[in-house]
Amino acid sequence: MINYLANPNRFLNFIKPIEFSIGVFSFFFIFIGLYLSLFNSPEDYQQGDTVRIMYIHVPFAWFASFLYLSISIASIFFLIWRHPFADIIARSVAPLGLIFSILTILTGSLWGKPMWGTWWVWDARLTSMLILCIFYFAYIGISNAFPRQIDGSKPAAILAIVGMVNLPIIKFSVDWWNTLHQPASIIRFDGPSINQEMLLPLVIMLLGFLFMSIFIILINIKTNLIYKKYQSEIIKLG
Amino acid sequence: MKPKSQRLIILFFFLTLLGLSTFLVLKSLEDNIVYFYSPTDINKKILSNEIDLSKRIRIGGLVKENSILKEGKKISFKIHDGIDEILVIYNGILPDLFREEQGIVALGKIENKNFSAIEILAKHDENYMPKEVSDMLKKNGKWKGKLN
Numbered sequence: 001m002i003n004y005l006a007n008p009n010r011f012l013n014f015i016k017p018i019e020f021s022i023g024v025f026s027f028f029f030i031f032i033g034l035y036l037s038l039f040n041s042p043e044d045y046q047q048g049d050t051v052r053i054m055y056i057h058v059p060f061a062w063f064a065s066f067l068y069l070s071i072s073i074a075s076i077f078f079l080i081w082r083h084p085f086a087d088i089i090a091r092s093v094a095p096l097g098l099i100f101s102i103l104t105i106l107t108g109s110l111w112g113k114p115m116w117g118t119w120w121v122w123d124a125r126l127t128s129m130l131i132l133c134i135f136y137f138a139y140i141g142i143s144n145a146f147p148r149q150i151d152g153s154k155p156a157a158i159l160a161i162v163g164m165v166n167l168p169i170i171k172f173s174v175d176w177w178n179t180l181h182q183p184a185s186i187i188r189f190d191g192p193s194i195n196q197e198m199l200l201p202l203v204i205m206l207l208g209f210l211f212m213s214i215f216i217i218l219i220n221i222k223t224n225l226i227y228k229k230y231q232s233e234i235i236k237l238g
Numbered sequence: 239m240k241p242k243s244q245r246l247i248i249l250f251f252f253l254t255l256l257g258l259s260t261f262l263v264l265k266s267l268e269d270n271i272v273y274f275y276s277p278t279d280i281n282k283k284i285l286s287n288e289i290d291l292s293k294r295i296r297i298g299g300l301v302k303e304n305s306i307l308k309e310g311k312k313i314s315f316k317i318h319d320g321i322d323e324i325l326v327i328y329n330g331i332l333p334d335l336f337r338e339e340q341g342i343v344a345l346g347k348i349e350n351k352n353f354s355a356i357e358i359l360a361k362h363d364e365n366y367m368p369k370e371v372s373d374m375l376k377k378n379g380k381w382k383g384k385l386n
Contacts, residue, residue, distance in 0.1 A: 042368030046335060051366060080245045116359045117333035123273035161253070165260045176264075178272040178298060180343055185364040195367040 006085050008225050015218055023215045029208030036201035044198075050114050055201055057107040058186075059209040060100045061129070065167055067097035067213065068132060071139065072164040075157035087153045088228065090160060091143055092220035096213060098136035104129055116180060124173035125181035128166055135163035149231060274298035274343045276319040284348065291348050297324065298343040298361060306338065317342065328355040335360035 005011050037055035044051035071093050077086035108126070109119040120126065143149075143156035174183040185194045192199055264271065274296035275283070283289040299317035306315040314327045326344050336342060341361035346354050367375075 042370075044366055045369040045372035046362065047366075054366070076249065080242060080249060115333075115335060115362050118359055121273065121359070124271050161249070162256060164253075165256055169260075169264070177268070178274050178276070180273050180359060180361055182362050182364045185366060188364075193365045195371055197368060198366050 006083055008085055008088070011085070012222070012225070019215070019218055022211050022218070026208055026211030026215050029204055029211060031208075033201055033205035033208050036204060041201050042195070042197050047115060050111060051198070053107055053111040055205050057104060057111060058202060059205050060104040060107060062206065063209050063213055064097055064100035064104050064129075064132060065170055067093050067100065068135070068160075068163065069167055071097065071160045072167075075160040078153065078157050079161070084150075087150075087157070088221060088224050089217075090157065091153075092217050092224050094136060094140050094143070095220065096216050098133065098140060101129065101133040101136055105133065121180050123179040123181055124177045125170070125179045128170045128173050131166055132163070132170060135159070135166065139163070148235075149228070276322075277317060277324040278319055278322040280324060280348070280353075281322050284351065289348065294345060294347055294356075296343055296345050297326075297353055298341065299323075300339050300341055301337065303338045317344070325352045326355050326358075327352055328358055330356070330358070332358055333360040335362065 005014055033055070037052055041052070041055075043049055071090045074086045074090040074093070077083055078090065105126075108129075112121075113119050139156050139160055142159055143152045146152045171184075173179060174181055186192045186199070186202075194202070275298070277297065277299050280289070280295075280297055289295070297317065299319045302316040302318050302323060306313065312327070312329050313332070314325060316323045316325050318324075326346075328344070328346075333342075336358065341363060343359045343361055344353060344355035345357040345359075348354075
């Protein structure tokens with residue numbers, strides 16, 4: 001399956017019929033999720049209405065990490081099997097992940113000011129998230145630093161793999177060290193510590209973010225394929 | 239050996255070494271990465287003279303019940319971690335979430351075995367629930383003031 005789809009033309013043919021429905025799904029889930037989280041979910045016993053920031057903060061944070069993981073995996077495929085399409089995928093994911101990581105930090109500090117009493121602290125969770133954001137910047141920078149785009153692919157892939165060590169640190173920072181950030185509420189041994197009425201809008205938002213990410217990444221992949229073709233034409237013309 | 243498997247092995251070693259070195263760095267920096275010390279840590283450090291009294295540090299714990307005393311703008315209270323406790327003296331604005339059995343983090347210095355704070359942040363725990371649920375838990379006696 002992976003081998004079959006690794007060919008750009010076959011991939012484009014494969015996504016053509018499903019692309020539109022992915023976009024519709026993402027709109028649908030985010031619309032319902034936003035409605036539930038803003039108008040139809042209870043206030044928190046401590047945070048009041050401020051809890052509603054969580055419904056976008058958590059999806060931003062999760063997908064900032066997941067997208068980085070997918071860049072690293074694509075980079076491993078690129079380095080070992082030298083498959084150019086893996087590089088295209090990694091490049092297509094990076095801008096979205098960067099935006100998500102920035103928005104994670106912004107929504108987090110909007111929540112932190114009224115709850116903690118500060119916009120920012122240098123605790124392990126917040127700092128490791130900032131490092132993720134910097135890795136995204138570095139990846140995009142290095143992968144586009146050369147006149148011939150392909151020359152930046154290898155160093156960028158190595159960087160992406162190095163940054164992978166940061167991902168478990170982000171996830172477990174709240175367990176390994178004392179942090180101001182609260183520990184995990186959803187993925188934990190004794191089940192979610194978040195009330196079901198609040199978990200439902202969050203899960204719907206996460207689904208919406210999943211479809212939205214796929215949709216945007218597909219657009220980026222198509223753009224990058226066209227750009228690559230254009231570059232190789234230029235090289236041919238000399 | 240095929241170059242493909244050669245690259246795979248190199249990458250595997252690279253990742254193992256990278257993981258190991260990261261672990262060692264984080265392990266050795268543990269004392270600096272923790273955002274705050276618990277009262278137990280602090281009292282242990284005071285006893286063993288491990289602490290630089292002139293340096294600002296952060297301590298965190300739960301605000302002890304019936305320990306909040308207000309005298310004008312000056313406020314004092316005890317924070318505990320279930321084992322040990324320490325008296326905090328503070329002169330400033332408290333965060334909205336400040337209350338008994340609430341986790342807080344204070345920045346300041348140790349003075350005469352008390353903690354003189356210049357900044358207090360509230361810590362929020364990992365529990366999210368509507369007010370009705372928390373009221374019911376309290377009524378049924380199932381409420382537990384969790385640490386952290």
